[in-house]
Amino acid sequence: MRSAEFNKEHVLRQAMVTFMQYGYNKTSMQTLTKATGLHPGSIYCAFKNKKGLLLGAIEQYQQDRNAQFETLFSQHTTAHSALSALLDVIVDECLNGESGQVCLLTKTLTELEGQNDEISSVLANNLISFENSLAKVIQDGIKRQEISAKPDAKERAQFLAMGIYGIRTYAATRRQAEILRQLSDRLLATVLT
Amino acid sequence: MRSAEFNKEHVLRQAMVTFMQYGYNKTSMQTLTKATGLHPGSIYCAFKNKKGLLLGAIEQYQQDRNAQFETLFSQHTTAHSALSALLDVIVDECLNGESGQVCLLTKTLTELEGQNDEISSVLANNLISFENSLAKVIQDGIKRQEISAKPDAKERAQFLAMGIYGIRTYAATRRQAEILRQLSDRLLATVLT
DNA sequence: TTTAAGCTTGAACAATCATTCAAGAAAATC
DNA sequence: GATTTTCTTGAATGATTGTTCAAGCTTAAA
Structure with a gap:
């Protein structure tokens, strides 16, 4: 009976950043041991294997992101300002985040699909x-009669999600603030019109 | 004095498909020898190394794509029908292409960025x-007064490119014809309005 | 203080990685 | 037909891969 010495959340966040930077296949266990400070045995004991560590990192990423966005949304009263703030965050990440260190979800899905x-x-x-x-945010805006009920919230959200994925890939070709802001402005206008 | 036995274009297309399917880091030289039919020595002689083979495959991909799209565009007289046809091709690839086998450019850029x-x-x-x-296609449409000159062709093209990248990532989450068609319709309408 | 449970450590494992190279084979030149 | 040039072949290279495991250590219960 002895509890683990390491902080699981902390370890998962380190792994998360490493997977984002190098991608799943280029991230070796050796790299992960250095990044997390854990020895191979401890990693395999706690997460079973490399895939298990990725799954843990994904879960942690999702948790952190949900918390971040819920906080963000709670600070805004209209769908427009809430989504505008969200896009600001995303554009800012594209511009100021370390190169290649984009969304763990889209990056890993692109790499491992199929x-x-x-x-x-x-x-x-x-x-x-x-x-x-x-x-949900869009639906609230519709309820508040801030935007029209057609196209419905689902369809608008799909287009917005598509646009966010697109901005991230676009940023990989050109990291220019002016262009990314223009894209996100136009995206938001399209979604809320 | 002896000419190579293999067809370079053919080999590059095989490599291209393999890189698209598995990604750069997961594609081993062993896989590439099987896919191309070439032995390691021949590959290293012709393309220097794995990276060189990827660069060759990228060039081939670009050539093939340019030819495909130029043919497609030449069959249409308006920007609307030309871009609509392009989006049809892309949506069709997302729906009917082998899973994970998306655009070599965006997939590899996402994997290797940074x-x-x-x-x-x-x-x-x-x-x-x-x-x-x-x-260029959009500019032609503007010249023909099919669409207004503001926003300009460049800005419209940026938004369209972003949308195309977005559709591909979106398709990785949900491969549903109805949704992808709706997204591409809305994208086209936004770009041409 | 002894015992037992389980985490930590890091060396070792077989497998696979990208790459090399010397020998064999084929075509072009003489 | 002999010679030379260049391509092909495939085994071998050392490095790195993900994973295992037995020994050592730490803590909580007895």
Whole structure:
């Protein structure tokens, strides 16, 4: 009877950052031991294997993101200002985040799609849940008669999600503040019109 | 004096498909020898190394894509029908293409961004050149007074490119014809309004 | 203080990785 | 037909991969 010495959340966040930076396949266990400070045995004991560590990191990412966005949304009273603030965060991450260190979900899904169905479906589910939380914000705006009920919240949220994924890939080709802001402005206008 | 036995274009297309399916880091040289039919020595003689083979595959991909899209665009007289046809092709690829086997450029850029600056910049340049060819089609539409001159062709093309990247990532989460068609319709309407 | 449970450590494992290279084979030149 | 040039072949390289495991250590219960 002895409790683990390491902080699981902390370890998962370190792994998360490492997976985001190098991608799943390029991240070696050696890299992960250095990043987390854990020895191989401890990692395999706590997370079973490399895939288990990724799944843990994905879960932690989702938790952190949900908390971040819920806080953000709670600070705004209209769908417009809430989503505008969200896009500001995303554009800012694209501009100021370390190169290659984008959203763990989209990055890993792009890499592993068609290779690992288990991880892919976990990632897809998490992204759909993100889309659903966008739909909720939009639905609130519709209820408040801030925007029209047609197209419905679901359809608007799908387009917004698509746009966010697109902005991130676009930023990989051109990291220019002016362009990314223009894209996000136009995206928001389209979604809320 | 003896000419190579293999067809370079053919080999590059095989490599291209393999890289698309597994991603750069998960594609081993062993896999590539099987896919191309070439022995290691021949690959290293013709392309220097694995990275060189990827660069060759990217070039081939770009060539094939340019030819495909130029043919497609030449069959249409309005920007609307040309871009609509393009989006049909892309949506069709998302729906009927093998899972994970999306655009080599965006997939590889997402995987290698921040890891390999040489490959990343080649990919970014190719994607920007794709965006420029979109701008050209749009500019033609403006000249023909099919669409208004403001926002300009460049800005519209940027938004369209972003949308295309977004649709592909979105398709990785949900491969549903109805949704993807709705997204592409809405994207086209936004770009041409 | 002894015992027992379980975490930590890090060396070792087989497998796979990208790459090399010397020998064999084929075509072009003489 | 001989020679030379270049391509092909595939075994071998050392490095790195993900994973295991037995020994050592720490803590909580007895």
